[in-house]
Structures are given as structure tokens and as C-alpha cells.
Amino acid sequence: MVSYQEQALSNLQDPSLFIGDAFIDGKWVSKNKKFVVTEPSTGTSLGQVTDCDLEDFKNAILSAKNAQKSYFQDTTGASRGALLRKWYDLIMENKTDIATILCLENGKTFAEALGEVVYAAGFISWFAEEATRAYGVTIPSSTPRTTLLTIREPVGVCAIITPWNFPAAMITRKVGPALAAGNTVVIKPPSETPYTCLALTKLAVEAGLPPAVIQVCPTKNREAATELATNPMVHKISFTGSTAVGEMLAKLATGTLKKVSLELGGNAPFIVFDDADIDLAVEGAMFCKFRCSGQTCVCANRIYVQKGIAKQFTAKLVEKVAALHVGPGLDASTTQGPLVNRAAVEKVASHVQDAVSKGARIEIGGKTPDAAGFFHMPTVLSGVTPSMIVSHEETFGPLAPVIEFETEDEAIRLANDTEFGLAGYFFSRDVSRVLRVGQSLQVGIVGVNTGKVSAPEAPFGGVKESGYGKEGSLYGLEEYQVIKSITIGNW
Secondary structure (H helix, E strand, C coil): CCCHHHHHHHCCCCHHHCCCCEEECCEEECCCCEEEEEECCCCEEEEEEECCCHHHHHHHHHHHHHHHHHHHHCCCHHHHHHHHHHHHHHHHHCHHHHHHHHHHHHCCCHHHHHHHHHHHHHHHHHHHHHCCCCCCCEECCCCCCEEEEEEEEECCEEEEECCCCCCCHHHHHHHHHHHHCCCEEEEECCCCCCHHHHHHHHHHHHCCCCHHHEEECCCCCHHHHHHHHHCCCEEEEEEECCHHHHHHHHHHHCCCCCEEEEECCCCEEEEECCCCCHHHHHHHHHHHHHHHHHCCCCCEEEEEEEHHHHHHHHHHHHHHHHCCCECCCCCCCCCECCCCCHHHHHHHHHHHHHHHHCCCEEEECCCCCCCCCCCCCCEEEECCCCCCHHHCCCCCCCEEEEEEECCHHHHHHHHHCCCEECEEEEECCCHHHHHHHHHHCCCCEEEECCCCCCCCCCCECCEECCEECCECCCCCHHHHEEEEEEEEECC
16 A cells, blocks of 8 residues: 555655755765655654764765865856856756655655645845855055955855755755855754754755855764864854753853854743734734744744733634644645654643643644644633743744733833744734833844745844854855955055
């Protein structure tokens, strides 16, 4: 009998995009040691991928170092932009295949997977244009007969470490600006979802990017991956993932004073004031909370609703959640896919259990379905209080806790009562409140009357223990550059 994943892979227009090899020194590398990638809707094996060791990482880093100087010196911003544009075109031509691969290894619905691939391609397109905009400045000198100017240069070899929840977009959001600036990259894709990165890499090489410019080392060997943070030939780390791992990488990077950018955990507040458009707020909550089955770092984790409209908002939210259909991502009727693994399901269940034991009410969901795979029913809780785990710990799953508040000051205090500061959302039709609350939230990203805050042109990054540095936007290129000053005298 043909399995779910075998059937899906057999439908790929270009089966060669499903690759389980590493890509080191311009060559595809297969090793005897491999690790299993699990398809989350069935809990069974999707395939096996080469498991790189310490020597592989060292070889990849050295190859990237050797390639970087000529890549930058032999190209211009315009020519690098042209290569990125070709890569963008190939991604778009193959978007259905990449979305299928992404859907199989991540579990999100095909519609979401396809949307992510287009979103991911947008970063390549954006930085193809930004490649020509690495401007320096001329500074009036305080010394006669002297000219002072600055130029922007690439950092060098960049270590790229990405999470499983956006297997395409987290790659392109980092690799796009790195390559546009003239760097080379060594990528450690997530062991849960390495196939999407490998498919994108194949297309990058087909687009004409020098092969050694991109190195990909899949692994489950933490010691080997640590080489990226300690090797002196690596000059930059860009990491998206948990705060604990980000803190560890930042400490390791101090040994060689690498440039570091971190996009870490979130605990986003989602505030609905009594003057809000409730239907719009519910729509925003559905997108913001249940996209990718709640497994996004910017998803609403704490939903604060002003007391006078709490029952109305909750009823409308429950009605929308009731219409969700849980199932495999490639099933056309599915609107809510599985979680990434069993541990993720258990975490959601533990948060529900803790809240209920302390007085919260399950308005809908609250259970794991009797089915294969890693599923948890979309859940809405009411009567949630600050004493419950869900009020201060990121759930990373399809759980929407509704917490009532009375005043604006109380909402801001509760929203900011966390060590995290990635994203925050609020809904209000009062323009004064919009400006006031927007400036009061201690986050790097604010959504006002919308749950959609991510785009290639928008700066993405947090404050507090959610990390530092910006991705995307006109600031994204700067993260992969250094400024050199040149003083010319005696003319």
C-alpha cells in the first residue's frame, strides 16, 4: 500500500528537489550516517538525511572562507542582485513542489505552505534590489587637505541557523541579505525540516550562484553544530530559535567576537479594547493565533479583552474556531495541520490542564483527537488568570487563552509583564489610544488592527529576551555588513 507521503512525493513535477544530502564545497555529499525526518500528520518516516559531523562543518566553513573573497571582489551589487533574481524566478517556477515538500516535513496546510514559499521568495526579490544600495558616505574632515569616506563591506562567512516552523522563509530572510552583501553562508537547517532548505539550495545553484557560496550541513550532532559559534573563520551568526539556545550561542560567539543577530522566543500580547471592531479583532486573532497551528514566534499567546466585550468576543472566536478542520496538511479540506512532534502536543495539553485545574473553562477543543500523528484540537479558554502557566509561558500551539481586563493601564501592564518583547497586537478605533498604546508596548513589532506584521519590507526583530538585530527591510542588509572608514590625506 502506498503511503500518504509516498503518494505526495510521486506527484512532484521535479522529484530531484527532494534531496537528503548535505551540500559542501560545491558538491552534494551523502554519508552512511543519517537521521530520520518524521512526517507529523502520520508520525512516520518521511525520509533520511545525511547527518554531518564536526569534520563536515570544518570543511564547509573553510570552503566558504575560500569562496568569499572572490565572490565579493568578482561581482558587483548589480550582478549579485541579478543572480538573486534568477533564484527568485526558479523558486516561483517550482513553488508547488517546494510547498509540497514543506507541507510534508512541517505539517502546515498546503495553502499556508504555498503562501510561505511565495513569502520566502519575496525576501530574495527584495534583497536582489537592496544589493545595489550598500551606500557609504563622505564625511567632511576636520583636517585640511583630507577626505574622509566610508564604505560597506561584507562580514565574511556567515553561520545561518534556522527553525522548523518556517523552513523556507527563515532561510531566505537570512541568506538573501547575506549573499546580496557579498558574504558566503554555512547553513544548519533544522533537523525536523531540512528538505525545504536543500531544495532551495539546489535552485540557488541552478540560478548560477557560485556553488561554494552556499554550504548546507544538516545534523543532529550538537557538538558539530557548535563549531559555527566557535570557529574563528566564521564572522557572523544569525539564529532564530529558542531564547535558551540563543543565549548559549551568544556566549560562545564572544570567544571570537563574532557579529550576532538573534530572533528568539516570544509571548505576544493581543489586546482588544472595547472601542474595537470586534469582527476585525476576531479575524486578526484567528490569523495571528492559529496560523501554522499556533507555532509561530509572533503568534498571539495572551489574548486580553476588555471586560465589557469579553463574552461577545469569545463567542465569536469560538464560532470561528468551530469551523476549523484538523487533518493532514495536504488534504484540501484541512485548515489546521498537526504540530511538529509529540512533545509539542504534550506541551499544549499541559497548559490546558494547568489552566483548567486553576479555574479556566474550555469553550471549545481542549483535547487531542484519536488519530495518528501529532494533533491537538484548536482550543479556546476563558476565565484565564495571571496565575496560570499560559499567562506567562509561550505555548507554541493552537491554544487561545482569553484574559479579561478593565483599564488601558492594566492591559499595558499585563502585556509588558514578560521577559520577552518580540511582537504585540491591539485593536482600537481611537487614534489617540493607537499612538499611546503603540508606543507603550515593550516589543519590536506592533500590529494595530491587524494580525499580519511580517513582510520583506518590514523590519523584523525583538527587544528584551526576544533578541536583537533586524531582518528584512532596508535594515536587513546592514546586519551582514561592516563599515570601513578611509581617510585620504596630502592631496
